Amino acid sequence: MTGHTEPHAQGRGAAHGHRTVQEHRARLAELLAPLAQRPAEERSLDAALGAALAADLVAPVSLPPFDNSQMDGFAVRSADFRGDVGARGGDLGAKGGDLGAKGGDLGAKGGDLGATGGDLGREFTVVAAIAAGDVPAPLQPGQAAPIMTGALLPEGADAVVPIEWAVPSRFPEPGATVALPAVEPGTYVRRAGSDVAAGAVVLPAGTPIGARQVGLAAALGFTALSVRAPLRVLVISTGAELAPDGEPLGPGQIYDANGWLLSSALREDGLEAENAVSRSDDPASLRHELAEAARAAEEGRLDLVITTGGVSKGAFEATKLALDEHDVEFSHLAMQPGGPQGLGSFEGLPVVAFPGNPVSCWISWEVLLRPVLAEVVGAPRCRRRLTARLAAPLDSPHGKLQVRRASLRQDGSVALVGGPGSHLLGALAVSDALVLVPEDVTDLAAGADVEVWLT
Numbered sequence: 001m002t003g004h005t006e007p008h009a010q011g012r013g014a015a016h017g018h019r020t021v022q023e024h025r026a027r028l029a030e031l032l033a034p035l036a037q038r039p040a041e042e043r044s045l046d047a048a049l050g051a052a053l054a055a056d057l058v059a060p061v062s063l064p065p066f067d068n069s070q071m072d073g074f075a076v077r078s079a080d081f082r083g084d085v086g087a088r089g090g091d092l093g094a095k096g097g098d099l100g101a102k103g104g105d106l107g108a109k110g111g112d113l114g115a116t117g118g119d120l121g122r123e124f125t126v127v128a129a130i131a132a133g134d135v136p137a138p139l140q141p142g143q144a145a146p147i148m149t150g151a152l153l154p155e156g157a158d159a160v161v162p163i164e165w166a167v168p169s170r171f172p173e174p175g176a177t178v179a180l181p182a183v184e185p186g187t188y189v190r191r192a193g194s195d196v197a198a199g200a201v202v203l204p205a206g207t208p209i210g211a212r213q214v215g216l217a218a219a220l221g222f223t224a225l226s227v228r229a230p231l232r233v234l235v236i237s238t239g240a241e242l243a244p245d246g247e248p249l250g251p252g253q254i255y256d257a258n259g260w261l262l263s264s265a266l267r268e269d270g271l272e273a274e275n276a277v278s279r280s281d282d283p284a285s286l287r288h289e290l291a292e293a294a295r296a297a298e299e300g301r302l303d304l305v306i307t308t309g310g311v312s313k314g315a316f317e318a319t320k321l322a323l324d325e326h327d328v329e330f331s332h333l334a335m336q337p338g339g340p341q342g343l344g345s346f347e348g349l350p351v352v353a354f355p356g357n358p359v360s361c362w363i364s365w366e367v368l369l370r371p372v373l374a375e376v377v378g379a380p381r382c383r384r385r386l387t388a389r390l391a392a393p394l395d396s397p398h399g400k401l402q403v404r405r406a407s408l409r410q411d412g413s414v415a416l417v418g419g420p421g422s423h424l425l426g427a428l429a430v431s432d433a434l435v436l437v438p439e440d441v442t443d444l445a446a447g448a449d450v451e452v453w454l455t
């Protein structure tokens with residue numbers, strides 16, 4: 001069947017006997033729900049990065065905190081353009097005409113510089129310049145104060161004329177005169193509270209703290225935030241084939257990729273992660289690691305364990321065997337890669353068991369665990385999703401959500417990177433997106449719309 005994909009279409013037409021992705025996410029959400037109750041803690045801004053806000057963030061001050069200039073120019077009382085202050089106001093009308101035209105030019109070039117408010121201008125007496133950080137004297141009628149971007153507007157002033165519109169177009173000494181085109185009240189003035197009003201909720205509880213949120217908090221004067229600490233996760237890779245780090249590979253051996261891949265993915269998303277390796281197919285070895293992890297959890301040092309490997313149908317599935325007597329269920333999802341999965345708890349510690357293939361681990365994190373943590377704990381965020389045109393045709397197994405590694409191209413189309421195999425780490429490393437092909441779609445033509453997650 002050929003068809004267009006629908007976003008979030010996972011769940012329809014799952015292969016017989018296979019659990020759907022939605023069902024599995026629901027079970028994960030149940031398992032991990034208690035993690036949402038972790039106590040709030042105060043963290044400095046840098047340490048809060050990656051955590052989720054424990055309570056609404058309320059602005060203690062307005063932004064901007066005071067009326068200030070948006071341009072380097074002259075602070076004026078706009079009523080002066082309508083009054084008869086200054087005997088030479090009439091003459092300057094003509095000059096003002098030129099000036100207005102200048103303003104128009106600038107507007108065309110500079111976007112919003114055209115707000116001259118009319119052609120008539122007048123001459124002002126220049127007073128002391130105001131730099132950002134200065135506390136200026138009140139502005140009297142007929143005066144223009146040179147003012148720099150961000151500086152506090154003097155009392156009485158209600159508009160700013162950019163320096164480019166002035167004649168002469170430079171800042172003269174106090175006592176000199178300057179001709180300025182007429183402007184409306186509010187021209188190039190950034191009003192107090194026009195960005196954020198004091199007392200407003202600027203970020204709701206649960207918001208993950210990233211650079212933009214830290215920037216806002218800093219601007220509001222916060223030095224610390226009340227957050228739920230990032231989850232602390234231990235990734236345990238399993239397998240007798242895993243060679244010790246840095247040693248030459250023996251026959252049949254491979255290096256551990258999963259522990260590094262997953263712990264880095266978690267850290268990249270603001271979680272705290274460590275990795276351990278159980279280099280054995282003896283379930284006792286993994287049980288030993290898990291018992292230590294359970295103690296760490298009891299002491300409040302760990303929230304979650306992710307294991308990799310040993311969950312399919314082989315003769316030496318150490319993870320399955322190690323968790324045999326525990327409250328952990330194993331199932332096969334209607335998803336490829338990432339089919340075999342386990343979840344449950346070991347002595348009270350939540351355990352999520354991913355399959356051993358590295359790409360399966362990545363997909364299990366991205367498509368299963370990450371969206372559930374976003375929903376339950378608030379961090380990390382879900383990946384951004386969009387619909388894009390396929391650059392080339394694809395086929396997909398019936399009854400399984402297929403998740404392909406891909407790259408978003410400059411023209412907005414999406415190209416698959418590598419094949420569907422879950423051992424293809426080289427292709428994963430050069431991908432920047434995932435393409436999700438629903439269970440009931442088996443082939444798609446070039447140009448078909450597909451659901452894309454940006455990774």
Ligand SMILES: Nc1nc2c(c(=O)[nH]1)N[C@H]1C(S)=C(S)[C@@H](COP(=O)(O)OP(=O)(O)OC[C@H]3O[C@@H](n4cnc5c(N)ncnc54)[C@H](O)[C@@H]3O)O[C@H]1N2
Binds near residue numbers: 254255308314357360
């Ligand atoms: N008869 C069946 N065989 C398999 C099935 C199945 O349904 N029936 N499922 C396949 C699928 S799908 C997957 S995925 C794998 C999952 O197997 P396990 O979770 O038991 O993982 P392992 O057998 O331990 O390893 C699989 C593969 O990944 C390599 N690996 C393991 N750990 C690491 C690591 N830390 N770093 C890098 N690579 C790792 C391992 O050497 C294997 O090549 O089962 C299929 N088989």
Ligand code: MOO
Binds near residue numbers: 336338339355360
């Ligand atoms: O589902 Mo396995 O995870 O294809 O490779």
